[in-house]
Every structure is written in C-alpha cells, then in structure tokens.
Amino acid sequence: GDGTISDLVTGLMWQQDPGAKKTYAEAVAGAATCQTGGHADWRLPTIKELYSLILFSGIDPDPNSRSVAGLKPFIDDSIFRFQYGKAEDGDRIIDSQFATSTLYVSTTMGGNKTMFGVNFPDGRIKGYPAQGPRNKKYYVLYVRGNPNYGKNQFKDNGDNTVTDEATGLTWMKTDSGKGLDWPQALAYAENQKLGGHSDWRLPTVKELQSLVDY
Numbered sequence: 001g002d003g004t005i006s007d008l009v010t011g012l013m014w015q016q017d018p019g020a021k022k023t024y025a026e027a028v029a030g031a032a033t034c035q036t037g038g039h040a041d042w043r044l045p046t047i048k049e050l051y052s053l054i055l056f057s058g059i060d061p062d063p064n065s066r067s068v069a070g071l072k073p074f075i076d077d078s079i080f081r082f083q084y085g086k087a088e089d090g091d092r093i094i095d096s097q098f099a100t101s102t103l104y105v106s107t108t109m110g111g112n113k114t115m116f117g118v119n120f121p122d123g124r125i126k127g128y129p130a131q132g133p134r135n136k137k138y139y140v141l142y143v144r145g146n147p148n149y150g151k152n153q154f155k156d157n158g159d160n161t162v163t164d165e166a167t168g169l170t171w172m173k174t175d176s177g178k179g180l181d182w183p184q185a186l187a188y189a190e191n192q193k194l195g196g197h198s199d200w201r202l203p204t205v206k207e208l209q210s211l212v213d214y
Contacts, residue, residue: 004037005079010052011146015042017081018098021137024115024130027099034142042142047102047116047125047214048150049143053080056205060122063094074123080141084121094121097128099138102214116214150210161195167210169203170195 005014015036022030027044034042058074061084068084073096075082085091097119104114104127112129117138119126129136153165156173163170176188185202192200 002037004039006145007052010049010149012045012049012052012143012149013037013039013145014053014080015142016079018139018141022099022140023135023137024099027138027140028101030140031142036142039144042144044099044101045141045143046150047100047118048210048212050098050100050118050141051125051209052149052206053141054118054120054123054206056123058120058123061093063092063122065093068093071121073120075120082120083139094119096121097126097138099128099140103130104214152211157195159195161197164210167207169207169210170197171211172200 003016005016006012007014015034031042031044034040036042053076054074055076056074057072059070059072061068061071066087071084071093073082073084083096084093085095097117099117100115102116104116106114108114108127109129109132112132114127115130116125117128118124128138148166151166155163155165157163157170160173161170162173172192172194176185180188189200189202192198194200
C-alpha cells in the first residue's frame, strides 16, 4: 500500500513501479536516492534476486508483433507495474528488459561492459550492454532486505552430496554423466539412493538457477 511489495518467501521487498527506463549508470546511481515507502536502503538487485520474481506461466511473444493482445508477461502484472516495449519509443514488444547489479566478468558485443538482466516479456536471462554507444535503457525494480539472498553456502557432506546451507537444498555432487531426455531424467532422479536418502527429485528451474556462479 505504499509503493512497495514484500515477498514473504524470499524476505525481499521490491518497488512496485519501475518508472521510466534508465541507462545502466542511472540505474546504479538511482538506488542511493530512492525513497519509496520511506526506506533509504534500496539497492539494484542481483540477477538471482530479480530472477526470483519470474513466473513461468507467461507467453513468449513474437518479437516482431506490435500487439500485446493475448500476451502474458513472466512477472505478476497484477502486483507489479509492467509495460511491454512501445513502438512509439522505437522499441520492439520484447524491449522491456530489467537491469541488475550482476556484471559479466568479460565483455561482449564489440567489447561492451555487460550485465546480466531479465527480460520479463519472454522470461529469459540475457546479457545486455552496461555501457556503449547505444546507451541502452532498462527498467529498474530496486530491492531491499535479506542481503544474503542468493549467496551460496556450500557444505560437502562427504557422501557424494552437497548441501547449500543458504537454501537448505541438498544436491548430488556429480551429475548423470550423460544426456537424458526428460522422462529418463525424472526416473533417474527418483530412483536415486544417495547419502542415505531416497527422496531425490528433479529440481525446479529456480532451484537449479540457485547454483549458477555468475
């Protein structure tokens, strides 16, 4: 009710409205002056924090389409303010990318400094220029609270399993060793007896993404 949204699962608080697009430099600098909800400790989210908002019930649009009829974004637009790319701004329908503080360790696209961002129109993580001649602009949802979200705390259990004490999830230490189709993968996981446990399962996409080292 004050322009903020609290996620009671992650412990993160978000701005509800991203406002106008910003360059990456503006996105970084703007956190320090943000006062939404009367709070002064807003920050640009990491890629793992921003990815926590993705819904997988969205509909991937045709990037060349000009109509949003029948589309559904990969973020809850009944809670967050969301806008597809607007033709009057020279944008494609999918040009509604959101910035994060997670930078790629090298450069891409002709030597550009690059960040990992989330494209909520099509549900993808992508690399986007954080500087360069295009001076591309992004939407921004600042976040606050739970500063340890997404920071792994791995513990080797010594039985070919690893526990991430940050998430409470226990993982197989080694993978299947060969490619499996989806039914085979389901059976492979559910038939595992490892570390004294028989309740293994395939991870959700958000669980698996929690392991990514950016």
